[in-house]
Amino acid sequence: NAGVMQNPRHLVRRRGQEARLRCSPMKGHSHVYWYRQLPEEGLKFMVYLQKENIIDESGMPKERFSAEFPKEGPSILRIQQVVRGDSAAYFCASSPLDRGSQPQHFGDGTRLSIL
Amino acid sequence: AQSVAQPEDQVNVAEGNPLTVKCTYSVSGNPYLFWYVQYPNRGLQFLLKYITGDNLVKGSYGFEAEFNKSQTSFHLKKPSALVSDSALYFCAVRVNSGGGADGLTFGKGTHLIIQP
Numbered sequence: 001n002a003g004v005m006q007n008p009r010h011l012v013r014r015r016g017q018e019a020r021l022r023c024s025p026m027k028g029h030s031h032v033y034w035y036r037q038l039p040e041e042g043l044k045f046m047v048y049l050q051k052e053n054i055i056d057e058s059g060m061p062k063e064r065f066s067a068e069f070p071k072e073g074p075s076i077l078r079i080q081q082v083v084r085g086d087s088a089a090y091f092c093a094s095s096p097l098d099r100g101s102q103p104q105h106f107g108d109g110t111r112l113s114i115l
Numbered sequence: 116a117q118s119v120a121q122p123e124d125q126v127n128v129a130e131g132n133p134l135t136v137k138c139t140y141s142v143s144g145n146p147y148l149f150w151y152v153q154y155p156n157r158g159l160q161f162l163l164k165y166i167t168g169d170n171l172v173k174g175s176y177g178f179e180a181e182f183n184k185s186q187t188s189f190h191l192k193k194p195s196a197l198v199s200d201s202a203l204y205f206c207a208v209r210v211n212s213g214g215g216a217d218g219l220t221f222g223k224g225t226h227l228i229i230q231p
Binding site: 004047048058105107109 | 119147149151156157158159160161164166205209210217218219220221222223224
């Protein structure tokens with residue numbers, strides 16, 4: 001029973017390019033969360049999605065960042081025109097139910113480096 | 116707004132000794148509390164959670180945590196530390212609003228180092 005799968009594990013981009021990060025939730029999970037982890041800091045919530053819907057994007061930067069979770073396929077976190085400050089580890093988590101008591105299950109993350 | 120504080124950046128414990136990793140939280144309402152562990156270059160692994168009921172919660176790998184409402188704390192404990200417990204530990208909170216789920220609020224993490 002595969003866990004949360006994220007790819008790529010490492011991604012290098014030059015300033016101004018686009019970065020696309022993918023997340024396939026655990027089987028049977030329809031709720032996806034994206035977090036960003038800066039060095040020596042905890043994870044910061046970015047966005048919460050269900051299939052074809054953005055539920056909460058209160059942690060997303062207003063510009064350049066977008067997320068989707070289509071009916072078919074993985075969830076995508078897209079960063080346009082990347083800057084050095086976007087360098088971080090991006091984690092995806094999933095849960096089976098829309099319940100606050102449910103623990104979230106995390107992928108191994110995508111480490112984004114901006115040259 | 117909710118917040119989590121982990122006052123110690125690093126905790127050093129000798130193997131076989133008991134360990135405690137501290138966590139305090141601030142929320143408007145009743146909290147759901149979680150502990151996660153992160154190994155290098157990996158994602159977070161769920162250890163345990165407090166939802167309601169018994170204040171002492173038991174989790175994976177022999178870890179437990181004690182919920183203290185008056186002190187707004189949720190300290191992680193283990194009676195006898197192993198070298199393999201060395202990792203980065205995160206405390207997280209979510210408001211128990213009776214409604215749907217949302218994102219977790221994490222502390223900054225505590226490096227636990229178990230010395231042989």
